[in-house]
Amino acid sequence: MADFNAAAAAEAPEETTARDSEAEYTLEYACRCPHCQQTLRTVAVIRMLRSRVNFTSTMPRRGRAVICSQCRKILTVELNVLT
Numbered sequence: 501m502a503d504f505n506a507a508a509a510a511e512a513p514e515e516t517t518a519r520d521s522e523a524e525y526t527l528e529y530a531c532r533c534p535h536c537q538q539t540l541r542t543v544a545v546i547r548m549l550r551s552r553v554n555f556t557s558t559m560p561r562r563g564r565a566v567i568c569s570q571c572r573k574i575l576t577v578e579l580n581v582l583t
Contacts, residue, residue, distance in 0.1 A: 503557070510578055518583060522543050522545050522547045523544070523545045523562075524542050524543070524545070524569065525542060525543050525544075525545065526541060526542050526558075527541055527542065528553060529530040529542065531574070532574070533570060534567060534575075535568060535571050535573040536570055536571035536573070538568070538570040538571070540568060540569060540570065541556040542569045543566050543567065543568065543569055543575065544566070544567050544568075544569050545565070545566055545567075545573075546564065546565050546567060547562065547563075547564055547566050548562065548563040548564060548565055548579075549561065549562055549563070550562070559579065560579040560580050560581045561580075563577060563578055563580055564577070564578055564580070565577045565578075
C-alpha cells in the first residue's frame with residue numbers, strides 16, 4: 501500500500517494555483533509606482549500573518565501590504581491593532 505501512495509504522489513501534478521494577492525483595488529486616479537515608474541491604475545493587497553516571535557509581543561498578529569501590480573514591490577504596510 502505504501503508503494504501505491506508513493507507512485508500516486510509521483511504522478512500527481514504539482515499545484516500551481518498559488519494566489520497572487522488577497523485583493524485588487526482600482527485607483528480613483530492613476531499614479532506612478534516609485535519603484536518601477538509605471539503608471540498604476542490598480543494595486544494589489546496581500547495579507548501578513550505574524551509567524552514567529554521569541555517573546556510575549558504586543559505587536560499585532562495581522563497586517564496588510566499594498567504592492568505595485570506591475571513590479572510587485574511593496575508600496576506601504578499596515579498592521580491591524582484591533583485584530
